[in-house]
Amino acid sequence: MTSRRLVLTRSAALIGAASTGLLLPARAQGAKIRVGLMLPYTGTFAQLGVAIENGFRMAIDEQGGKLGGREIEYFKVDDESEPAKGIENATKLVQRDKVDVLVGTVHSGVQMGIHKVARDSGVLNLIPNAGVHIATRGQCAPNVFRTSFSNSQPTRALGAAMVAKGHKKAVWITWKYAAGDEAFEGFKESYTAAGGTIVKELGLPFPNVEFQALLTEVAALKPDAVACFFAGGAGAKFMKDYAASGLKGKIPLYGSGFLTEGVLDAAGPAADGVMTTLHYGDGIETPRNKAFRLAYAKTFKMQPDVYAVQGYDSGLLMVQGANAVKGDLSNKAALYKAMESATIDSPRGKWTMSKSHNPVQDIYLRVVENKENKVIGVAAKALADSGAGCKMG
Amino acid sequence: MEVLPRGVRVALGLGLAALLVFPFVGSDFYAQMVTRMMILAILAMSLDLLQGVAGLVSLGHAAFFGLAGYALAFLTPQGEPVGLWWTLPLAVLGSGLAALVIGFFVVRTHGIYFIMVTMAFAQMVYFLFFDNKALGGSDGLYINFRPGAEIAGRTVFDLDSPLTLYYFTLALMLLVYFFLRRLLWSPFGRALAGIRVNEHRMRAMGFGTFGYKLSAFTLAGALAGLAGYLWGVQSGYINPELMGFHMSANAIMMVILGGMGNFAGAIVGAFTLETVLHLLKDLPQLGSVNLGKHWQLWMGSFIVLVVLFASRGVLGLLQPSVRVEPASEDRSQHG
């Protein structure tokens, strides 16, 4: 067995090399900056992939379409939301296309693969969505920056908001998988800290969407409120089933904001009154957000959502970093420092990077009104992810 | 098509020569890609034993592939690598044992029921790992360090080097190939082929067909485990999707695409499928249509066309006049 010492020195050297970019080939200064986009272009999350790319490009184009004065060449890979191919697809961008920065992805399982490639190769990785904890906790890396959220962040703001409204006994319901578990972590922490009691924790196997059985159980438990984490088509179905079963109006429904993102058209009136917490809301009443939404709608002929904002912010971060090093992306130390100390003037409000490279941001309380997420307050200010186990900074 | 005609053998020989020199002419990225193809070729060969020789179509073969990867993930500590010499056999044996247990229940069914019940068991294994955080959960597990190959404290070869890993995988692939070819012509292999053609007749002749089928299932599972272990070594990340339905279906596709029953086809099929996928996803933009984006359409159409016009696979296309097995078996065998 290789001696521990040899391994530790090997891994230290690896991280050191990664942070100085020694592992990647140097490229001529005048050459184009290669941006790799690894996003879901097919399948369940295709909508999100498109939104993220739109946002990213818009941010870059607004700042002149160049990074630190250099032109950009885009490379795209469809991650198919397939974790088994995560490493293969990420490697395509890093080794074959030799990208300078890898922007991706949405699905946490795929992110695990990207993360490994990012740590092993040292390539700059901007995470525009995937909230998997380990990327900015135990396995944080100097070259990995997240511009979205960690899975427990939105729900960490939910608990206090619910207790403030007098709902002290709640049932939690989600899918039984990593993202659901991590979302629960945030909810449990904040809800119990605020004085609430979790009556029962319900889970159904992923990606089962037959909610009737559990809704019946919720009715039998008679809690003050229900908190949940579902996303996409399943979120719309859950809200519709919830309303149809008569629970709506009798037992208020709360959720992590993803419940109501991108699905309000499909959910219809069933979603009215559902309260969620998220780091963004369509209705944020700031000039910055209004300008962003107008510009996005004009350019892409559709309304932006949180995913578009996350992509946009990734672009803003990239621009700030590239400008700080005047386009010389091989100057890793300066590049990372610039990104770590950046303040992103985002449509969601200004935010900064935590020590483990996750956004420190306000979480908004929203309520659905007429197919829109109306922002009714700030549920938590400058909320940071714990970054537990991260060995940086 | 079990006997490989001369033309095919020459072609295979050339292919082998190409594989031997490839790392020196191709870039690092492509060498890694070929390594992955070779790992999948081992998986395909293991399935060919089951499907092409014994005639058992399993929709759950990937379970044994993934299990060995998980074995390596569990055996590798967080901070240091683990020894190759004992973890590899252990992982392979683990997959073989799982195949034996599952096979014991599954092999008694026939035809379409066999297909479905193999899928059911694979789904069970999948959910077992997906739903349980202790086993890694839906996000999977990292293998932080590749296994070390040492004898008496001295490193024999370093799997961290992509070149070494390439040749290590190539050697194992060839080993598996020649082992299986030997097996094909052994009494055991002949019995399996007989079972595929007409199980009733074999039973009437006194063969304990259950035992033969179970042995084939177990051996195939163990070899799939070998492939899974290597996958874990190369990628360093194991996820429940590696045991899932899609992976199993892809494996079936590889075997059919190349030509069943002779193991060379399995290798050809694995390489072909991966190459086709790679090419389709990289199709250029034609006018306003991004051809690469719609790769699923081309992929699906490709599969449909293969089934319609080349159901004996690539090797079957190469030698159409070779001794052919009866195209469809007795319906009675499918229950």
Add this chain to the structure above:
Amino acid sequence: MDLPTFLIQLLNSVQYGLLLFMLAAGLTLIFGIMGVVNLAHGSFYMLGAYLAYALSALFGSLTLAIIGGVGIAVAFGLGLEWLLFRHFYRRDHLDQVLLTFGLIYVFEELRSILWGDDVHGVPVPDLLAASIPLTDNLSYPVYRLFMAGLCIALALGLYLLISKTRLGMKIRAGAFNRDMAEALGINIKRIHALVFALGVGLAAVAGIIAAPVSSVYPNMGSQVLIMCFVVVVIGGIGSVRGALISALLVGLVDTFGKVLLPQAAGMLVYILMAAVLLWKPEGLFKQ
């Protein structure tokens, strides 16, 4: 669990089971009568759901969407059978598995091209939008009762068709011995085309009526496909009666499993299938 809750859960099981039955019936017919394994069956369900979305937006009425959708689905089924499937009745199961697996990809991508990747909703018709109160805080949506009723009606219709009509007799004869039936003058080609279209139609109807409650989104077909296969295999391939019993069984296991054994809920249905097959290797009922 108290009695009212138990009864409601029973109702949930039955309603889910009936919907599964509608899907499984189509699959088991195609399976049993033509011997074709069709992995693309979930895609027909998805087709139905998207048709519901497109047609109800066009006509403004779910009823018209059902009629229109069924028509389109049946025509599509006939076309598909004529073009592809009829060449596969005598082929190996393996070839069928592969063919239909390829078709899944094709249909998914066509769906993406035609209707995009967004999540869509289909409104429940006003007539059926009410809910019946069962307990002080739980109600049961009338629409789900309508769904269950429709499934029962279809089940009855199928039963009558297969066992009491001449067409049904011909279908059964063809399934039992194709060549003999042909020799006796039955136009097997047409029968097969009809059965295939019927199977596709049933799946599409299931998708159409489920669309208002399930929403319409990418990959929705793959989620039901596996459950569908499990139902068919447990019930016995080719047996519509078996499909009904097995669908109800699966509904029960799924519903009560989620509530009583959430830890193993994902696996329970597969454990059920394995157990049934070990006891009766060819499913509960023979054709």
